[in-house]
Amino acid sequence: MFFFLDQLNKIDLNSLQEIYLKILYTYEINTFPSEQPVRYNRLLHLLQQIHLITQMLITHQHFYLPFLLIPK
Numbered sequence: 429m430f431f432f433l434d435q436l437n438k439i440d441l442n443s444l445q446e447i448y449l450k451i452l453y454t455y456e457i458n459t460f461p462s463e464q465p466v467r468y469n470r471l472l473h474l475l476q477q478i479h480l481i482t483q484m485l486i487t488h489q490h491f492y493l494p495f496l497l498i499p500k
Contacts (some may be wrong), residue, residue, distance in 0.1 A: 449472075452468070452471065453468055456468045456471070
């Protein structure tokens with residue numbers, strides 16, 4: 429377990445995000461060639477909005493706790 433955490437700490441998250449974005453772009457080009465680049469740009473815009481909302485929720489400590497809704 430410690431070995432895994434140590435390896436995880438060494439991963440540069442920005443480079444990991446770049447890899448994922450390249451994969452997403454490749455997928456979009458191959459799957460939806462007629463909608464490129466509009467579709468990819470919309471996805472990137474949505475990603476930015478999700479990051480903003482997430483930061484707002486974390487900052488104001490508004491967490492959705494689905495386990496509270498599950499009856500025992």
